[in-house]
Amino acid sequence: MCGTSWRNRSAGSRGGGSPMSSVSKGIKKVEVGLKWDPSPAGSAPHDLDIIAATYTSDAPYGDPVYLVHFDNRSPDGTITLNRDSRTGQGFGYDEVMVLELDRLASTYARVVVGVAIQQHDEQRVFGDIPNTTVRIREGYTELAQSDLAGVGGCTASTVAEFTRDEAGVWSFREVIRGFDADPTEFAALMGGEL
Numbered sequence: 001m002c003g004t005s006w007r008n009r010s011a012g013s014r015g016g017g018s019p020m021s022s023v024s025k026g027i028k029k030v031e032v033g034l035k036w037d038p039s040p041a042g043s044a045p046h047d048l049d050i051i052a053a054t055y056t057s058d059a060p061y062g063d064p065v066y067l068v069h070f071d072n073r074s075p076d077g078t079i080t081l082n083r084d085s086r087t088g089q090g091f092g093y094d095e096v097m098v099l100e101l102d103r104l105a106s107t108y109a110r111v112v113v114g115v116a117i118q119q120h121d122e123q124r125v126f127g128d129i130p131n132t133t134v135r136i137r138e139g140y141t142e143l144a145q146s147d148l149a150g151v152g153g154c155t156a157s158t159v160a161e162f163t164r165d166e167a168g169v170w171s172f173r174e175v176i177r178g179f180d181a182d183p184t185e186f187a188a189l190m191g192g193e194l
């Protein structure tokens, strides 16, 4: 059951390491990296996606203005999926998204980033996919890292919430909240209050 899997950092979603402060302010440009292990030979690939959704100050928890993922670019080029993987094969981070928050138009006040599993032959949850790691950093400063173990029964999860205050300063908060939804359903749900 995934619906009750609400986790925040104090619930211990990370796979070790020292706790970090819950909110980071003054964020300008962040990189979200995702890596995971490929499926065994002969089985359907482990196909994970990073998804970003943008919201305006008028409707920060409403419908996204636009989504960024493997199949959709941001209209102004401020959020970019630099690397997409459909299998998890290879070294290092398989999928990487860069968000230039300081370049977003002032109408945007909230960006939520999540990870979803493309479902193929059989339903897969995070617990079925070994060595999944999400890392969020600004430059060489690590803001958060999670193995998504706290949402192992889910098929999608938010990982980060960025909000802009009235002074124009972006803050980051790690929010690991699981959903039992396919990527399209998840994209419609991830804007809710986290």
Ligand SMILES: [Ca+2]
Binding pocket: 047, 048, 049, 050, 070, 084, 085, 086, 095
């Ligand atoms: Ca992918």
